[in-house]
Amino acid sequence: MAIRPPLEELNIKTHDKGFYKGFNRFVTVTSKIFVTLVVIWILSDIERSGAMLDAMKNWSYANLNGYYTYSIAFYILVCLTVILWPSFGRIKLGSDPNGKPEFSNFSWFSMIFGAGIGIGVLTYSAAEPLWHLMNNPDIIMSKEIILSSMSSNGIALPQGADVFAFYQDQVAANALAPIDNLVIPKSDEALDTAFRYAFFHWGIGAWATYCLVGICLAFFAYTRGLPLTMRSALAPLFGKHLEGPLGNIIDVAAVIATIFGVAQTIGIGLSSFASGLYSITGISWLVTDAVNPEPTTGALLMSLLVVMCLSMISALSGVGRGVKWLSNINMVLSFLLLAFFLIFGATMFALEMLGKGIFSYVIHLPAMAVTVWDPNTELGAWQTSWSIFYWAWWIAFAPFVGLFLARISKNRTIREFGLIGIVAPSLTLFVWFSLIGGTGIDLELSGIANGKIFDSGLTAQLFEIIGFMLNPAMAGVLSSMVVVLLLTYLVTSADSALLVINTLNAAGEVQVENGSKHIIVWSIAVTAVVGALILAGGLDAITSAMIVAAIPFSFIIILMAISLLKALILDIARARERKL
Known part of the structure; x- marks a missing residue:
């Protein structure tokens, strides 16, 4: 019996006139109603809604540790399979054998990195190795x-000791x-483990999740000719049923996950941005107190308005102009900052940590990827507050980053997409963490910082490190560059998300007649969501909403992975049939 040909046409209904011309009204309107209800619910009782979000987050932590852990492990396994399997990896993501990529390798990588986790790395490259040096699973x-x-020897621990x-x-x-x-905190033994866990969270797990979604979307859109939207990636499983309510629900889930995933990224970036402004200007209302400065609600809301206005302007200019040029600018600034730490930081110590950290990460990755601890234990509490938080973040961010990567990766092979999309950003991040985090650790272990970097807030630690490395005038200059870099990363992430939301709502079409008007609407919507969550509890409330929003899309990614494998295997079988 001959294998049926693949589905190469998916008719997604779009409106033919008025404001929603070119858009799927069910997906667009349902997403807007959901966002509006969330904002109204939060603002109607800020204290209660914040508590409910926190309760939902705690429930997911208590019940979904294993699900999130094994989901990420599954994404890694499938992504590596399609990249490294010879007949899969050489497949071109485009129908024209002579087609050329739209963007140069530098611009392509800049957009991958900027849209992916450029904001987070500025904050966590300084903070995470420092935090893991003080506490991680090996220490626990x-x-x-x-x-x-002590118990077996009859020795009791004094209270508070x-x-x-x-x-x-x-x-x-x-x-x-x-x-x-x-493994003693702040010891030489803790150094290897500190970087191992930092690399674990920001390495292959994150980028395999993004690339898996991106490869699925690019394959079905450019190789099969289906619309560039989330439902298309499930065509081998559900076929023409995706033209109706089922497909609409999938795209709505992707829009919602994108909004709350980018909200998490924006929230962290805004906090770092406000901390940087305080570091430069010393304006007191930007932080809660000078001893342990945390950004105020007013500072976060002001920063949000600035970022979203700039993001809307950039998104209106399109991928080939605003997004591309901003991505190139922030990549150049990133390398300048990295060059500074390479020249003036604890370079030899950082390079040693880089080598040891990568080796330790690779050796322990298989075990770490499938380890699940009881959330009621101290090990489980660490896992939920670090690993599970990251897995939910990457999953919530995956529809946005995946579709954006697919949008800019036409005419590249699956292997090129995957290897460059996983290896290059991971290695870049490892260098960042080693140079910046390693310099912070060296300042602390040598006694120069005297605990001040350890004690400062997560979003302020990079600026504390710079303050110890340079005199006040030079520290102000470099901190200003970091603030500009944060702003460009924030704008790049937000404008890319706006373009992705528009694409999902427009049944995969990148250019739509009323697209600019919808970008403006979604700019306001994203601003309202992030602003309401800031009022409900700041970054904690944003994190809670993101973790909850990631749950349904995590299941969709599993289905996408199965769908991609089915499509590739059937293509090989069809090729063999033709040779017989």
């Missing part, structure tokens, strides 16, 4: 070993035998 397990040894300091005192007093292979 070492603490448990010490407590068990630090476990590791008390253990070292007991060893010095010969009351307790030394224990091998412990």
